[in-house]
Amino acid sequence: MSESQTPVTVVTIDGPSGSGKGTIAALLARELGWGLLDSGALYRLTALAAMNHGVDFTDESSLEVLAGHLDVQFLPSETGEGLSIILEGERVGESLRTEDVGAMASKVAALPGVRAALLQRQRDFAELPGLVADGRDMGTVVFPGAALKVFLTASAEERAKRRYEQLHQKGISASFDRLLADIQARDERDSQRTVAPLKPADDAIILDSTRMSIQEVFNKVLEQMRLKGLV
Ligand SMILES: Nc1ncnc2c1ncn2[C@@H]1O[C@H](COP(=O)(O)OP(=O)(O)OP(=O)(O)O)[C@@H](O)[C@H]1O
Numbered sequence: 470m471s472e473s474q475t476p477v478t479v480v481t482i483d484g485p486s487g488s489g490k491g492t493i494a495a496l497l498a499r500e501l502g503w504g505l506l507d508s509g510a511l512y513r514l515t516a517l518a519a520m521n522h523g524v525d526f527t528d529e530s531s532l533e534v535l536a537g538h539l540d541v542q543f544l545p546s547e548t549g550e551g552l553s554i555i556l557e558g559e560r561v562g563e564s565l566r567t568e569d570v571g572a573m574a575s576k577v578a579a580l581p582g583v584r585a586a587l588l589q590r591q592r593d594f595a596e597l598p599g600l601v602a603d604g605r606d607m608g609t610v611v612f613p614g615a616a617l618k619v620f621l622t623a624s625a626e627e628r629a630k631r632r633y634e635q636l637h638q639k640g641i642s643a644s645f646d647r648l649l650a651d652i653q654a655r656d657e658r659d660s661q662r663t664v665a666p667l668k669p670a671d672d673a674i675i676l677d678s679t680r681m682s683i684q685e686v687f688n689k690v691l692e693q694m695r696l697k698g699l700v
């Protein structure tokens with residue numbers, strides 16, 4: 470399946486779990502007034518739908534059908550912050566963002582049939598005036614012709630620390646060691662799978678944010694956009 474030929478400028482931000490992709494993608498989309506694709510949400514929703522329908526995570530053909538017919542809507546939230554996600558008529562809350570759902574998403578995402586079923590749906594997000602897309606294979610598979618590709622990374626320890634603080638701020642207690650082990654397991658599964666593994670595109674710029682603030686990363690990406698004449 471080929472990438473859409475629409476003249477839409479796409480910026481991709483790929484990287485491992487907790488590297489800050491979602492944060493930077495959302496800030497950038499808001500700054501530019503562009504659309505936003507959180508591709509991980511589609512894999513997470515597929516995993517949730519599989520649980521709701523009692524589909525086994527090894528049953529690739531049923532998961533492929535489920536992913537291909539995912540009944541999901543992304544609507545502006547009532548507060549104006551972020552999006553409300555409606556899966557099969559029910560609003561999906563913070564449960565979508567848990568490490569457990571992330572781990573399940575990582576398992577279904579390793580199945581080629583599921584990835585193929587979600588490919589066009591992701592490409593359909595490319596609409597004028599532009600799109601910021603974050604995930605694992607945005608620059609390598611989904612939008613190989615993207616105008617700017619960023620691979621955002623950070624050490625596993627720093628990413629576990631960020632996740633720990635994120636949960637702490639929400640009043641959720643967690644074990645740092647468990648979070649670190651979960652992140653390492655997810656890195657391993659996402660980068661070792663045979664189809665669309667987590668890796669930088671050949672033409673991606675690599676940003677290690679271990680010692681960078683959110684603002685510094687954001688400025689760096691905008692600077693790259695300026696250098697390419699995209700803003
Ligand atoms: N450069 C940074 N410095 C400090 N904290 C950061 C930085 N970037 C992101 N964070 C924080 O780290 C946490 C994880 O960020 P975020 O959810 O954007 O990561 P992600 O790569 O999208 O993760 P996932 O793939 O699991 O969804 C958030 O609390 C975010 O505020």
Ligand SMILES: Nc1ccn([C@H]2C[C@H](O)[C@@H](COP(=O)(O)O)O2)c(=O)n1
Pocket residue numbers: 486508509510512513571572574575578579603604605606607655659
């Ligand atoms: N383009 C993508 C996006 C996500 N996945 C898989 C792998 C992740 O572990 C899982 C959850 O993603 P997150 O919400 O944490 O970004 O979904 C993928 O394979 N490809």
